[in-house]
Amino acid sequence: MTALPADDLVVPARPRRPQRNRFRVVTMHRPLPLPQPDARRAPFIGLILVLIGAGMTALLGLNTAIAADSFTQQSLQQDLAALQLHEQELAQQVNEAQAPAAMAAAARAQGMSPSGQAAFVVRRPDGTVQIIGTAVPATRPPPPTPPPGASPAPAAGPASPGPAANQPAGTPNAANPPAGAPGAANPPARPKGNR
Amino acid sequence: MSTQSRGPAVPPRRTRSGAGAARRRARRRLRLSDPPRRLRIGLSVVLTLLVIIGGRLVQLQGLDGTKYATAAEQQRLTTVDLPAARGQILDRNGTPLAYSVQSRAIFADPAMIQSPGRTALALAPLLGTTADALMPKLTADNRFGYLARRLDPAVAQRVVDLALPGIGQLPEQRREYPGRSTGAQVVGFVSQDGLGQAGIERSFDKVLTGTPGQLVYEQGRYGLPIPAATRSMQPAVAGSDVRLTLDQDLQFTLEQAIAKANQEPGVSTVQAVVLDVATGRVLAMGGNPGYDSSNPGAVSGDLLGNPVVSSVIEPGSVNKMVTIAGSLQEKLTTPQSQLDVPDNIGVSDIVIHDAWVHDPIRFTTTGILAKSSNVGTVMLSQRLGTQRLEEYLRSFGLGQPTGIELPAESGGILAPRSQWSGSQAGTIPIGQGIAMTVLQMASMYQAVANDGVLISPRIVSGTVGADGTVHPEARPTPRRVIDSGVAAQLRLMLEAVTSDEGTAPLARIPGYRVAGKTGTAQRPNPQCRCYSGGGYWATFAGFAPADAPRYVVAVSVEQPDGAGHGGAIAAPVFTSIMSYALHENGVAPTGTPTPKFELIAGAG
Secondary structure (H helix, E strand, O other): OOOOOHHHOOOOOOOOHHHOOOOOOOOOOOOOOOOOOHHHHHHHHHHHHHHHHHHHHHHHHHHHHHHHHHHHHHHHHHHHHHHHHHHHHHHHHHHHHHOHHHHHHHHHHOOOOOOOOOOEEEEOOOOOEEEEOOOOOOOOOOOOOOOOOOOHHHHHHHHOOOHHHHHHHHOHHHHOOHHHHHHHHOOOOHHHHOO | OHHHHHHHHOHHHHHHHHOHHHHHHHHHHHOOOOHHHHHHHHHHHHHHHHHHHHHHHHHHHHHOHHHHHHHHHHHHEEEEEEOOOOOOEEOOOOOEEEEEEEEEEEEEOHHHOOOHHHHHHHHHHHHOOOHHHHHHHHOOOOOOEEEEEEEOHHHHHHHHHOOOOOEEEEEEEEEEOOOOOOOHHHHOOEOOOOOEOOHHHHHOHHHHOOEOEEEEEEEOOOOOEOOOOOEEEEOOEOOOEEEEOOOHHHHHHHHHHHHHHOOOOOOOEEEEEEEEOOOOEEEEEEEEOOOOOOOHHHOOHHHOOOHHHHOOEOOHHHHHHHHHHHHHHOOOOOOOOEEEEOOEEEEOOEEEEOOOOOOOEEEEHHHHHHOOOHHHHHHHHHHHHHHHHHHHHHHOOOOOOOOOOOOOOOOOEOOOHHHOOOOHHHHHHHOOOOEEOHHHHHHHHHHHHOOOEEOOOEOEEEEEOOOOOEEEOOOOOOEEOOOHHHHHHHHHHHHHHOOOOOOOHHHOOOOOOOEEEEEEEEOOEOOOOEOOOOOEEEEEEEEEOOOOOOEEEEEEEEEOOOOOOHHHHOHHHHHHHHHHHHHHOOOOOOOOOOOOOOOEOOOO
16 A cells, blocks of 8 residues: 555545545556456366365375385384294204214214225325325224114115215325325225335 | 554543443443453453463473473384394304304293283293292292293294283393304303303403494384384494304314323323414314303303313423423534433432433433433433523413413413522423413424424404404414424424334324324322322323424323323324324325434444
């Protein structure tokens, strides 16, 4: 109101009560913008409503998704914990089985015995080969009381010359450097002439 | 704006003049106070309320605000401690000797338990105990008590599935020792609360223990984290792994060998240690009887140490090596020098005899060592003098701890020369009146095997941080004790000990050249604090192959009721440990012929 120039308005200097209900046309340089008709306001309201609705729906959806993810996370974490425990259990079994005492007992149960004295085949820089030491086959341990179900392995001794017969003589092989392999193939015979 | 500034003066006058009559009429009817007064009262009431509310607001928000905000948050916030995994102890090949697994403790809150009897009956089979044993804990007058600790998580889950009121589980760690007694004295054990009590578990407790972390999150009504709410996590930092120089297989073999030796009649304890010659690293060490790390409570407390580093023995003739080494180094003798050695020699107030009665023999120095002549050694030590003898003993590491990374190490007993009794000048050269650990004994021979350079024994090769970074342990500075040439002479002389004429033919390993020295020392009798009736310590320390040494093995056999000498009872233990070490590591015999030794002038 204060922005309008004062001389454009014809304002009664002393308004009196009887004149209160009389209206006069107020003229201006420019016509005042007419109020928009209702028909043009409706789409705007609609747009706002749609936006609000869409926003609410999106928010609801988002919240639901987050909550659902939270449940998923929880259940996955439980799975993870369970799997970690399972892995721990398996690792424990491996560690216990590979401990030397357990291994020695398992080997004994299969009729194996600690290797005897090994012979070494040493290749000298000049190409000559020398067999040092006398390989001694491991002594067969007293027959273990076979646990039920484990009978095939120890019983293989006399029947098949395979694992059981080779094992005691062949075990020194494991301790040898690569060059020792041929010597250990027939350990009892060859070193005799050498030392 | 302009009307407001004018307002206060005008309107009240108008009201009073215009509507005054009507108000007065109304007052008369309703007996209300006059409007200004009513307004003032109303205003003051409203203002008072406003001040109260405002003040309360300031009090709640401003003064106590933090407290209430915290309290509100605390209702939602859940803090979970994230325990830091304790580091593993690994052998030289990375095989775990000790590691931690998740386990559960089952606890009871007796105040919450409605029927203790039924609860006890339900729990007993799962916890592996009896209902009677559980009852006191379930009826105790407190709010917390452990019913079982370090249970497998699967078992604990079955307990939790019973949904018994007042019974709950707590996560905790359990220490696993897959090798059981193998290496137990080195590895040690932990207390109920996971604190290292012995061995590496104790000396590296700080390194093995990590830094626990914390997870803080806001919890909803059903215990689930509120999505997108405050959540902070400080991850736990796992402890470092400690990698030892120990070889678990060799350790097992050593323990088998000493356990077998301990079954001999008259033997009470057996100790042995294996060192790597080039590095001074301990490959295996142990004493029998020992204990099982996973159940240390099963044996008496005095067996829970590591005797190889903690208990001292009088070495006996094993110590003669130092006397001879000093004499050779000071050029007071040579391996071939001859000496007329009588049957006995008087030193101060005592007479020292040889182990067997003989007429004077013309021994070579090699012969004195190989035959372990006490008298010959004392004669040589008299040439050396006590001052130089003490210097050599100390430079071979006696009288002070080696600094190995194990708790409760003893440095042995070597009195300063000024405090030696007259007779000690005669007994110390032959290994009585002086005490050392088996580790020190092995370390002396490591110096001879390593061309005269002593490297203090160490058992930890390094630590591996949680992020995988390797921190090698500082290596001890190698220290020259005797000249390389003297060490070579000494190795040959020590090889004569295992010859047919020497004191320890049993120490030989077919195919290999073996050097070493036997010892048989009198053991003090704890009852009379004298030597009589105390029995003996049989010792053997040696290395192989003699001309290119790889390993040092020292063995001590304590016999309160036996008299087996070192060559008979300790040497076989040496042989079984050493031959395994050589074979397992693919050490080929050098193939060089053993020289012919002249022990007695003219006889060899």
